[in-house]
Amino acid sequence: MKNTGIFPYSRNSSILALIAMLLFSAYSFAFQPKAEDYVEYRGEVVNSSNGRGIASAFLALNNSNISTITNEDGKFSLKVPEDLVEATVTISVLGFQSKTLPLTYFKPQDTRIELEETVEELSEISLYQATDAKLLVKEMLTKKDENYFNDESLMTSFYRETIKKGWSDVSLSEAVLKIYKTPYNSAKKDLVSIYKARKSTDYDKLDTVAMKLKGGPFNTLYLDMMKYTEYVLRPGMLESYEFSFDDPTKINDRYTYVVDFREIDHSDPWYFGKLFIDAETSTLVKADYSLNVDDRSKAQEMFVKKKPNGSKVYPVELNYEVDYAQNNGKWRYAYGKAEMEYVVNWKRKIFNSRYKINSEMVVTDLENYAGEDFRQTESLIRPNIVMVDDVSGFYDTNFWGSNNIIEPDKSIQNAIDKIKRNFEDER
Missing domain, CATH: 2.60.40.1120 (Carboxypeptidase-like, regulatory domain)
Structure with a gap:
């Protein structure tokens, strides 16, 4: 069985299900000071x-x-x-x-x-003597327990999910999440608790087809490659990929190797991208990668579970990013982003519909967790949850006040304001 990079799949299961009703949303949790x-x-x-x-x-x-x-x-x-x-x-x-x-x-x-852009010649990186990209990646994996958090922690994070049809913004969901982050040397999965969601959707622009995304915030949380090594950095990956060095760079003023990786087997959609590895500690600090879905039939088989009659639905672009931050000498997940584009072809329509789905998560706070069993103290969402609409958050002016958020794009905000006025007119 091969993995998608977010969830494992087989020919009888998938990450995304496309059905005739749109159910996109996000949930939130926040500790709100005055x-x-x-x-x-x-x-x-x-x-x-x-x-x-x-x-x-x-x-x-x-x-x-x-x-x-x-x-x-x-x-x-x-x-x-x-x-x-x-x-x-x-x-x-x-x-x-x-x-x-x-x-x-x-x-x-x-x-x-x-x-200022980094223009320095990184000749000093030769001090670390890395000459084999494959061996560097192997060392990166073997040093996971040494380099990453091995304590239970509680994260507060902001989650954002948008849908565009063509150039039009048709949906925006935002949430603050409470995440119980398990140690990197543990096989236990992370847990996510919810408090409240806000979402706005212009259904008139969605035709009669829409997308049901299983996982919601888990789609970005599972991009944590060093925690969920079974998805991309899985056992045996060293023999499944080709590795080569790109030009080194600097991240946070630290010398960083850039390793290009490319999956060898192209019989199914295949991964390719870049790993950014700290030169001194062999720590993965960033990854940018994609899933090649040029084979439409295989891509549809992988990602599309259901679709409306008379249509063809398939992904055309899937891009991912994950960034790590350092606290007290240990590294942990800090940011994840997934960009997905789908095409819907209708038999009786001349033009197809293109949907771009972007989801982002950024950790805004972190603390050690010394509480009781998180499962018993919080209301949790499941990784395969299907989110539901909740527009009430757009009328709660105090809800987001105490949390650092990613500022909405102007075009997105304009769409939201228009939808808000529509809701208010109906009241």
């Missing part, structure tokens, strides 16, 4: 050479577990307790030099942070 207990800072992170926004830049409040990440346009929202006025914030992203700024630099609105 509004006066924190200060919100907004702004953007840009490339110093051209002023363009930098997506997926991490902003971490030093000596704390508070962090956030920029959206596609480089926008961010960072919320900090009032008593941390003397703190500093480190901004980092692949390909740019990290920067640390005092919190006093940040403003409630229009904070502008410029990062």
Whole structure:
């Protein structure tokens, strides 16, 4: 049996089921301090050479577990307790030099942070003497217990899920999740608890077909390659892939090897991408990879469980990203992103429909877990859950106030505002 990278599959099971009704959503959990207990800072992170926004830049409040990440346009929202006025914030992203700024630099609105591209020749990386990419990946896997969290922890994370039909935004779900993160040296699965969801969907733009995505937040949580090695970095993968070195780089001012990997067997959809491995510790700190689905029949067999009569449904692009953060010398999951594009062909229609489904999760807080059995103290969602609509969160103005979130794209926000007005008109 081969694995998809999110869930294991066989010819009788799949990650995604496509049916004639759309059920997309997300859930949330949040510890919410009073509004006066924190200060919100907004702004953007840009490339110093051209002023363009930098997506997926991490902003971490030093000596704390508070962090956030920029959206596609480089926008961010960072919320900090009032008593941390003397703190500093480190901004980092692949390909740019990290920067640390005092919190006093940040403003409630229009904070502008410029990062310079990394142009340094990384000759020092030769000090680590890695000459065989396959052996480096092997060392990375064998050092998992040494490099990653082996304590139980409780994560607060922000989850976001969007659907586009063509260029139109038709659905947005957002959630704050409470995640019981099991140790990396344990075979136990992570657990996810929910509190509340908010979602808005323009069903008029969805034709009569829609997508049912099993897993919701688990689709991004299971991208944690070092925790769930059975999906991509599975036993035997060293013989299943070709490995080669790309140009090295720097991440958070640390020298990093870049290893290209490519699955050898192309009889089914196959993986390819890049592993970013810390040169000094052989730790996987980032991965960008994709699943080749050029074989439409095999891709449909893998991902499509049901579809409306008179239609053909298949994926055309599947891209994934996972990033890790370091706490007290140990690494843990920090960010996951899945981008999926599907085509729906109807027999009696000239033009097909294209749906882009993006889901993101970023960890905003982390603490050691010393509580009772998490299963008994929280209401959990199952990995194969089918989410349901919950639009009430859009009317709860205080719900998101105390949590760092990924700022919505402007086009997404415009779509939400339009849908909100429609709901209000119906009341």
